[in-house]
Amino acid sequence: MYADIVTIFPDYFAPLDLSLVGKARRAGLVNWQVHDLRSWTHDRHHTVDDTPYGGGAGMVMKPEPWGEALDDLLDRAWSTPTLIIPTPAGEPFSQALAYEWAAASHVVFACGRYEGIDARVAQYAATRMPVREVSIGDYVLNGGEVAVLAMMEAIVRLVPGVVGNPESLVEESHAVGSGLLEYPAYTKPVSWRGWDVPEVLLSGHHGRVEAWRQERSRERTAAVRPDLLDADNA
Numbered sequence: 011m012y013a014d015i016v017t018i019f020p021d022y023f024a025p026l027d028l029s030l031v032g033k034a035r036r037a038g039l040v041n042w043q044v045h046d047l048r049s050w051t052h053d054r055h056h057t058v059d060d061t062p063y064g065g066g067a068g069m070v071m072k073p074e075p076w077g078e079a080l081d082d083l084l085d086r087a088w089s090t091p092t093l094i095i096p097t098p099a100g101e102p103f104s105q106a107l108a109y110e111w112a113a114a115s116h117v118v119f120a121c122g123r124y125e126g127i128d129a130r131v132a133q134y135a136a137t138r139m140p141v142r143e144v145s146i147g148d149y150v151l152n153g154g155e156v157a158v159l160a161m162m163e164a165i166v167r168l169v170p171g172v173v174g175n176p177e178s179l180v181e182e183s184h185a186v187g188s189g190l191l192e193y194p195a196y197t198k199p200v201s202w203r204g205w206d207v208p209e210v211l212l213s214g215h216h217g218r219v220e221a222w223r224q225e226r227s228r229e230r231t232a233a234v235r236p237d238l239l240d241a242d243n244a
């Protein structure tokens with residue numbers, strides 16, 4: 011998976027070179043390039059925003075720099091990328107989308123700021139590539155960068171070879187097909203500040219352990235995400 015990330019704050023993405031994601035890049039399993047949107051401006055002040063038509067507070071990102079950025083990235087692309095635009099007004103990002111984009115050869119992330127990107131950019135882009143406007147949750151950030159950091163981590167960890175034991179991807183929360191939240195995990199010591207590890211986990215009886223874990227998953231999901239249970243039973 012290769013990603014182009016377009017932003018007015020390139021330094022936001024330095025953390026991607028840390029930990030598992032950075033290790034995956036150094037191993038050649040994934041790659042990305044961060045681009046400063048202002049590279050596609052031509053005025054002295056590298057202007058990327060202007061006042062909204064129709065009035066209202068804040069500023070809107072101008073379409074021209076985005077159009078030139080997408081033209082350049084498409085010209086260089088080996089295959090047609092998917093354009094992913096983080097926005098509070100988007101479809102929910104999900105583990106299924108993370109898997110889909112982990113298998114994609116090329117994605118382009120467009121990080122909006124201010125009140126967002128001129129709506130014509132997504133409309134224009136959709137004539138040249140698949141476009142997905144995606145939300146990472148029902149809250150509002152100041153821009154798309156944090157959303158892209160979160161999505162990059164969710165996506166890259168699913169690329170084959172990135173996590174040491176692929177089995178660890180199977181039983182985690184929101185594992186595609188399971189729809190249940192992960193069961194609680196324990197490690198040594200067996201007793202800690204008066205709290206003991208559940209006996210069944212010390213039994214060595216794999217069938218009983220599995221049944222206990224399934225029950226804890228359903229119990230936890232019913233308590234905090236009953237909507238997933240409905241989907242799971244659908």
Ligand SMILES: OB(O)c1ccc2cc[nH]c2c1
Pocket residue numbers: 096097098121122123124125126127145146149150151152153154155157
């Ligand atoms: O909350 B978000 O995911 C998000 C995404 C993009 C922009 C652009 C301006 N505010 C934003 C918020």
